[in-house]
Amino acid sequence: ARKYVVKNHFKGVPKREDYELVEFVIPPLIDGEVLVKAEWISVDPYLRAYNSYQAVPYDQFSYQVGVVVESKDSNYPVGTRVVAHKGWCDHYVFTPSTQPNTPKDRIYKLPDLQGLSPSLGVGAVGMPGATAYFGFLEICKPKAGETVVVTGAAGAVGSLVGQIAKIKGCRVIGFAGTDDKVKWLEEELGFDKAFNYKTVDVPAALKEAAPNGIDCYFDNVGGEISSQIISKMNVYGRVSVCGSISAYNEDLTKLPKATILQPSLVFNQIKVEGFLVWRWNDQSKAFAEIIPWIQSGKLKVKEHVTEGFDKLFDAFIGMLAGENYGKAVVKV
Numbered sequence: 650a651r652k653y654v655v656k657n658h659f660k661g662v663p664k665r666e667d668y669e670l671v672e673f674v675i676p677p678l679i680d681g682e683v684l685v686k687a688e689w690i691s692v693d694p695y696l697r698a699y700n701s702y703q704a705v706p707y708d709q710f711s712y713q714v715g716v717v718v719e720s721k722d723s724n725y726p727v728g729t730r731v732v733a734h735k736g737w738c739d740h741y742v743f744t745p746s747t748q749p750n751t752p753k754d755r756i757y758k759l760p761d762l763q764g765l766s767p768s769l770g771v772g773a774v775g776m777p778g779a780t781a782y783f784g785f786l787e788i789c790k791p792k793a794g795e796t797v798v799v800t801g802a803a804g805a806v807g808s809l810v811g812q813i814a815k816i817k818g819c820r821v822i823g824f825a826g827t828d829d830k831v832k833w834l835e836e837e838l839g840f841d842k843a844f845n846y847k848t849v850d851v852p853a854a855l856k857e858a859a860p861n862g863i864d865c866y867f868d869n870v871g872g873e874i875s876s877q878i879i880s881k882m883n884v885y886g887r888v889s890v891c892g893s894i895s896a897y898n899e900d901l902t903k904l905p906k907a908t909i910l911q912p913s914l915v916f917n918q919i920k921v922e923g924f925l926v927w928r929w930n931d932q933s934k935a936f937a938e939i940i941p942w943i944q945s946g947k948l949k950v951k952e953h954v955t956e957g958f959d960k961l962f963d964a965f966i967g968m969l970a971g972e973n974y975g976k977a978v979v980k981v
């Protein structure tokens with residue numbers, strides 16, 4: 650079997666030399682064990698962010714969907730599909746009866762996707778889907794008619810947040826990194842307005858698109874643009890701080906840079922809350938809504954599929970550089 654090991658603390662953008670592809674031998678299974686073969690492996694921004702905090706070397710973590718190919722546990726017969734945080738490996742062995750039950754370490758059977766692609770187990774019906782659903786609905790608590798801004802809007806989480814906001818009757822403004830993504834958000838996903846954050850004047854764009862101010866901000870990117878958006882928020886606005894990809898190529902263990910944001914937080918009585926998706930232990934409630942939304946066409950899911958276990962690194966770098974529309978995933 651094969652797995653990717655991260656050897657270094659990345660300096661800036663991760664480099665191919667920071668990874669080593671390692672072969673390892675899987676011994677014969679003993680009672681209670683199950684052998685899983687990876688089918689879909691996820692590449693996500695937190696793989697970059699968490700590198701600052703890890704002791705090196707470490708096995709590259711991430712979510713994957715796999716299929717049981719050999720089994721000594723009758724609850725997991727051959728052919729069972731499972732979702733696990735087992736990372737960039739093409740096979741792994743686990744013991745269902747002793748598996749930890751924390752949200753991150755849990756290995757669970759892929760929910761019945763009713764004919765949708767199993768790859769959604771690492772996307773809209775997996776960690777990013779739960780992030781969008783809970784992180785937006787439970788922290789922003791949007792009301793119909795309110796104005797919602799989403800950054801990273803064309804990505805896995807952002808594209809879902811914007812569409813969920815539309816389902817809830819909000820006015821939705823998105824920011825993404827190319828004109829073509831902007832077009833996709835407006836024409837295919839139903840965003841009321843979208844902008845290319847690389848070329849637009851953000852305060853002017855907000856003045857035009859949100860004449861009544863902003864009630865909810867779902868922040869995927871952090872940095873300057875977030876300060877500009879937060880400073881345009883209405884009284885009692887809510888900010889869900891999901892990620893800050895604009896800073897992930899920095900050393901996150903160093904002290905953060907200060908921004909002068911506090912006056913607008915105070916005067917407009919804004920609530921800002923960061924979260925980690927692991928907080929919601931039972932995510933089935935999210936998936937019970939997301940699956941029918943997808944099937945009825947209310948929620949459009951797009952995947953950016955890269956083929957081949959050997960292409961994991963390229964897929965990862967491509968996602969960080971913004972190549973993906975929707976969820977970046979590797980078909981093994």
Ligand code: NDP
Pocket residue numbers: 693694695698776777780801802803804805806807824825826827830869870890891892893894895896924925926927968969970971972973975976977
């Ligand atoms: P995406 O699918 O959105 O992929 C990352 C995107 O980020 C790229 O496509 C790129 O799009 C954009 N990007 C890259 N660099 C920058 C930059 N400097 N400024 C602005 N945008 C940039 O990833 P996910 O949907 O998986 O994740 C989105 C965010 O949510 C991340 O910050 C991630 O860490 C966070 N997250 C947090 C979770 C939590 O529990 N809190 C759980 C899951 C995700 P573009 O072309 O628009 O630049």
